[in-house]
Amino acid sequence: MPNLNSGVEADYNLDEALNDWDELELTDELIDRTMQLPLLWKEEAESSIRGKRQEQEQEQEQHIESVTEEKNNTKAVDSILKTLSTDIQPALDRQSRFNKEDAFHICKMQASSKKAAIDIWITPSDNYRAKAIRYWAKEYVDCGYISKHQQGKHAKVVSLLSDESIKESIRSHFSKVKVEKRTLSDLLEHLNTVIIPEIIGVTGQVSHVTLWRYMKEWGYSYKRHSKQIYVDGHERKDVVSYRQSWAKRMMGYKRQMETYSGDNEEIVTPPSLHSGQKQIVMVTHDESTFYANDGKQQTRVAEGETVLRKKTPGQSIMVSEFQCACHGTMRQSPAWMSRTLFEAGGNREKWWTHEHMTHQLKEDAIPIFELLHPNSQALFIFDQSNNHNAYASNALRVVGMRKDSEFCGPANSDHCSNHKYRDGYYIDPKTGEMITQSMYTFVKQCIYEQ
Known part of the structure; x- marks a missing residue:
């Protein structure tokens, strides 16, 4: 059979019957068996043969093209x-x-x-x-030519927020607003109506999206409030210098302390002490406040059930405690221990101050420590807190000064704050001598017998 895809035009007509058996390579046996079979002609056979022929011719023409x-x-x-x-x-x-x-x-x-x-x-x-x-x-x-390269030649658009004066004005205004009241809409209104008119003399047209994008570039992020560690001044030069000297001092104290090892810190190794040295025991102090309504925030409730919780934290109890590594909470009896409970509130025990902590230290912590650790030296560690800071009763503080000259002796819980201040001094610029200077021009009869 000739190949219809070879591109050679056939020299025969499909409509004519093929009688050349030798060309078709048919045997006599095959011809005899075929002649005995009934032959049926399908009506669509003629169109099918012609359709295939036309498709083959179209494929040849497309291939040539x-x-x-x-x-x-x-x-x-x-x-x-x-x-x-x-x-x-x-x-x-x-x-x-x-x-x-x-x-x-x-x-x-x-x-x-x-x-x-x-x-x-x-x-x-x-x-x-x-x-x-x-x-x-x-x-x-x-x-006849190719256009020049245009990359990087588009018009540059500079935002008003790129100006340093506008940028500093925005940051200065934003820093003056309380954190909980900082909103992008209020800042945008202040920017378009106040900052930009003051600098360039026209009302601003900065969009909300543009200001939001620049706020991210300036380091402001929008996030949910969460409890975090307050860090202030930890990297100041004086703080770093003090921290280094404090660490060296603590390493010196460690040589005179017991060391603990093991999975449960059950192995105790005593220090190697020189003649005349005492063992040092570190005692730490901390405070914690517990509120009455400090319950669970997530509970399991039935369908349709509603649990109403009080909005206020409720009454509080503050726990102040001294602990050592060897005993934990130091105690001599169930009633006498280095732990104190304080009920804060205006109608209760007022507010916890350095005087309460000093009283606990003198009356409870030190006596119990001496009973539990004879011939040892205590090293008390306190955290940095405003409540732990205290001035001397006669310290020169402007907060407690009065205009009149009347005073009633050292300030304490039994006397008023109008106490007598210690004398000050100044340095003579000519001689460099320290000259004492009294805080009072005259002394009135004191109503408190010192």
Whole structure:
């Protein structure tokens, strides 16, 4: 049977019957068996044979057209490449006189062919660069030139928020507003109606999105409030210097302390003491406050059941305690221990101050420590708290000074704060001598017998 896809036109008609058995390579046995079979002619057989013939002819024509088109395109590309050869003669090296734009312009001309694209781009893209090559080739054929490179030549838009004066005004205003009242809408209104008119004389038109983007660049973030460690001044030079000296001092104290090891810290190693040295026992102090309504925030309830919780924290009890590593809470009896409960409140025991802590230290912690650790020295550690700071009763503090000269002796819980202050001093600028200076011009009869 002739090959219909070979492109050679057949010299026979399908409508005519084929009687040449030798050409069909049929045996006598096959012919005899076939002649005995009943032959049926289908009505659509004729159209099917003709349809297949037409499809085969169309495929042949398309194949010939594609081959011809490919040859024509190859010739056109070769012609364009020869035309461009005169424009791309200069070599692209470091000593070339062409700048970056000229180099990119030459690269675009070289990319008019597939081979040049492979030479320029080691890994060419599938879509964009192929389209760009066709566009540049068509532009050169139609116009005779290729457009200059326009990357980076668009108009630059500068926002008002990039101005340093406006930026500092925004940050200054934002820092003066309380944290819980800082909103982007209020800041935007203040920016457009106050800050920008004061600086450039017109009402601002800054959008909400632009201000939000710049606030992120300036370091402001929008997040949910959560409990965090308060850090203030930990990296100041004086704080760092004190922390280093304190650490060295503590390492010296550690040589005179017991050390604990093991999975449960059950192994105790006593220190190696020199003659005349005492063992040092570190005692730490801390405070914690518990509220009446400090219950669980998540509970398991039935369907339709509602649990109403009080909005206020309720009454509180503050626990102040001294502990050592060897005994934990130091105690001599169930009633006498280094733990104190304090009921804070205006109608209860007022407020916890340094005087309460000092009383607990003197009356409970030190006596119990001496009973539990005879011939040992205590090292008390307190955290940094405003309640733990105290001034002397006669300290020169402006907060407690009065305009009149009446005083009633040292200030304590039994006497008023109008106590007598200690004498001050100043340095004579000529002699450098320290000269004592009294805080009072005259002394009135004191109503408190010292």
